[in-house]
Amino acid sequence: MKGKRTDFGGADCAIARALNIIGDWWSLLIVREAFHGRQRFGEFQKRLGLAKNILSSRLKKLVQEGIFSTEKDDLTSGHRYVLTPKGENLCIVLIALWQWGEAHCFAPGELPSEMIDTRRGRPLQVLHLRDSTGRRIGPREFRLAAKSSRPADRAGVSE
């Protein structure tokens, strides 16, 4: 049976694997700070105000998981934590969280900041689920399926 069973609940689920890496409050907030330009231990510590041992263990795991690489810091005796491409791709998770939080966790007018593009200075487009043709779909219009249940032909899959 091994190899045929699709276990949506365990390690075969991409959500579960992603959460295994970044599924803790502090890890995603550290990544958020990195997007804001922070690179040094002291900068993360000052911004997040968390205990040094916790920050240290989270950074260590994020390096092990390939979210950050470390580079020698010319200014201090330590090193800098630099987002890898894998880490940078977490931007979509952060923006999804931001937009959901913006829509559901603030009173109208309460949120004093916004995510803007650096070129035009305008709010980012709201993320929407879309099928492979680009049509917007709702939260009840997608499902998980075993790949073997679908023809192997991937033609027409748009990204």
Add this chain to the structure above:
Amino acid sequence: MKGKRTDFGGADCAIARALNIIGDWWSLLIVREAFHGRQRFGEFQKRLGLAKNILSSRLKKLVQEGIFSTEKDDLTSGHRYVLTPKGENLCIVLIALWQWGEAHCFAPGELPSEMIDTRRGRPLQVLHLRDSTGRRIGPREFRLAAKSSRPADRAGVSE
């Protein structure tokens, strides 16, 4: 100064507020199960295999936060947990996590399942950051800004 300062690190951050609600592994996996049609305590418990007291506390918080509403269960003496619109909108966070996990947490060909749209049975379009005109932007082309630093004119903001 109050009201002028934009504290990106604390409760004024939409990411922090979102994570305060769903920023724990189990809560998002419970929501994932709800998207798979699970509604009953026993169903969540069986699928996730977590301790009943932990599941109970997470479900209680998710109801308090308006992610689930409860409805009387005609089949059992308990009730069903039904995603609210606020809960259903978490689909974008789950799909962002799925797609990141799919891209970065599996060897090629290792992932046996995929997220498809129910109508055409094709993989969902990959989520991308886009500016207000719809142009794709990279992970270094957005930033957080105080709303007061931008003209109040919101014309042209596309969703």
